[in-house]
Amino acid sequence: MSLVNGLPAHVLLVHFVVVLVPLTALALVVCAIWPEAARRLGVVLPLLALVTLVSVPLTSNAGEWLEGHVADNALVRRHAELGDGLLPWAGGLFVLAVVLWWKVGRTAASGAADATPRPATPVRAAAVVLSLVVAAGAVVDVYRIGDSGAKAAWHDGYSETASHGGDEG
Template sequence: MGLDLINGIPAHVLFVHVVVILVPLTALALILCAALPTVMRRFGLALPALALVSLISVPLTTNAGEWLERHVDRNPLVRKHAELGDELLPWVIGLFLVSAAVWWFYRRDARSTPKAGASTSTVGTPMRIAATVLALAVGVGAGVQVYRIGDSGAKATWHDAYSATAHPKRG
């Protein structure tokens, strides 16, 4: 049994906020850390840690969403949202793996660079360019997928649930 309800509210509705914030934040941090060693120096172990929390949050949210899917009316919008949600995990696994690799290469480079001669780098420009391109691909892919999932979830939730015109004020 997973976390299905929290204080009487479907857990998916709460967990989704973690995914919507952390996955794009992780993607942005990864891209910046891969491209700019000074940013990676400041992030350090926080980059793979953030990616790990993002990775853990996706199956938690997906499982809670599957429970919610069984407790709402079935319609094509809900099915589309669930299908898109199932496609996020590979992107977030990619974010985690690339984040861990960028961190590891930075740590390896930092250990082998003499402290006195600060700007010499053993992980040259080609490696940083490759890491940045990979980070961009995975980061943008994950961000776009989060957007697609969120858009489909909003449509599934709000279709026919509001009026385009305001109700007159009472009283």
């Protein structure tokens, strides 16, 4: 996919990644910390993570097309390099979401989902910590990629003074 309605597809698809990665990360962490949320979300959590995972290479591929159609400079190259690192984070979100969904589903099916709170097991504590690490890594990576993309797109692309003669701020 290269163009959508005359615009580079990357410019449009990036919005999905910017929204879906933090949303998936937040949902994963909430479900890891609060199993009842995972039970309520059910299959929605891994489906959300799957859509997130699929959106990353679609956006990256559209970005590679765009990279070949803009002037070559260090800012564009840096953005492309950073963008290549998001797929493993999205993959981690997906794997953890599936494991969490599967584990919570098995626990609920076995009748272990009673009203009595149980202490955190080492496995559950590890799942929470791993979810926090992967979620934080994914969100930080999206921020870094987005920041580098904005710098690449807007570097020398605007004036600090208004072009229509009015001073609005």
